[in-house]
């Protein structure tokens with residue numbers, strides 16, 4: 001992987017200057033003599049920078065160059081033997097791909113775990129069924145944290161991790177906030193190609209270090225931020241978000257949509273009427289150019305085709321790299337295997353900031369049959385405990401969930417808010433739910449520090465507009481309602497929100513056991 005004209009030691013030095021804090025030398029095919037020569041050269045560099053060097057698999061090489069430690073796999077020398085040979089002071093890391101392996105390694109005193117492989121990678125040949133995904137990383141990490149060993153558990157994730165998914169992997173794999181304990185993130189990420197094959201290893205390492213800081217300092221605290229502690233406080237905070245978009249002279253948030261062909265025009269008009277600026281582009285190749293310019297990304301799977309699916313993946317990759325909030329609308333997710341697999345993949349590989357869904361879609365995502373669907377519509381009486389359902393989905397995917405219905409529920413799993421605005425005519429026009437997704441995307445882009453409030457602002461805004469439209473004397477049914485809805489979105493004011501938002505904080509546990 002070392003490009004012509006440069007040496008491994010040069011790359012390691014430049015990666016450390018970019019922010020790498022520990023180096024592992026992994027050579028699968030070199031002769032022992034060449035491995036020793038390389039290890040000595042790399043060790044000189046790491047020692048100069050005061051960064052530990054670990055040798056993969058080869059205890060003999062680690063001893064010969066007096067490296068700071070080793071990394072061993074499940075098929076390598078047993079940990080106890082490695083410890084005997086290396087002594088108590090050397091670092092020993094162990095690869096784990098299951099909760100059982102994690103428990104065993106912690107009990108046997110591993111200094112850290114390498115959890116994975118998380119995603120597919122060209123660096124190592126792994127079977128599909130061996131890939132843990134971020135959800136598997138989370139399960140393994142939680143098992144490690146619950147295991148009892150002589151040293152506290154530490155871990156990194158490995159496999160296919162780069163700048164577009166690093167923050168997502170760290171956020172998604174956090175152990176859950178169980179009552180009385182803190183959510184715990186992994187201690188870092190292990191990457192090979194994202195640094196070694198980069199044009200500038202220093203810039204690549206710096207970008208990854210930035211993603212790690214973003215995950216810890218920005219994304220996670222934002223997700224769990226309080227919306228306020230009383231209905232009045234929350235309504236006032238929602239009104240502030242609304243005003244930040246609608247203030248005279250404020251730049252209109254650009255919302256990049258990949259949406260369905262049924263609603264595309266209505267969604268673009270709703271975006272404009274609410275104060276946003278819509279762009280609707282599904283071409284995969286354009287996403288890396290468009291998404292960084294946008295304030296948020298809306299992905300709606302309503303009418304699927306292969307090109308749009310490729311566009312969604314590319315757009316969500318770009319959103320991960322550039323920290324753009326993604327609003328995912330999993331339209332009719334339970335209806336077909338393709339929809340189920342796509343949404344599972346998008347949530348697992350990229351993650352969403354907000355999932356906006358109706359009750360039937362929430363049920364499908366939870367794997368529950370409690371709420372049936374008829375095509376894209378949720379039918380029946382909904383969940384017996386809707387707040388618990390949104391909390392559970394929010395905790396499962398580490399995102400805000402906005403569930404639309406007669407009463408809307410919006411949750412970041414630490415707080416859940418019920419919204420009792422809206423009108424029955426919303427269920428009589430196609431695309432009302434999709435427009436709610438657009439409304440959420442407009443305000444989430446403006447409320448990055450608190451996506452729960454952004455989602456609430458979108459839901460309240462479209463619902464109040466619907467109430468206003470339905471009250472108009474010129475509205476006689478779905479057709480005139482649809483037309484009036486755009487006018488009323490446009491005419492909505494901060495004062496309407498302060499006077500008319502009907503929201504309440506739903507009492508409940510702070511976290512949900514998964």
Ligand SMILES: Cc1ncc(COP(=O)(O)OP(=O)(O)O)c(N)n1
Nearest residue numbers: 056071072073074095114115158190
């Ligand atoms: C940090 C880290 N985690 C996992 C591995 C993989 O090690 P192993 O299972 O021994 O597989 P190979 O590297 O030998 O292919 C690692 N090297 N580092």
Ligand SMILES: Cc1ncsc1CCOP(=O)(O)O
Nearest residue numbers: 117121123159160191192193
């Ligand atoms: C060594 C190893 N172990 C599990 S995946 C992997 C390779 C990771 O490489 P990359 O960071 O290039 O995906």
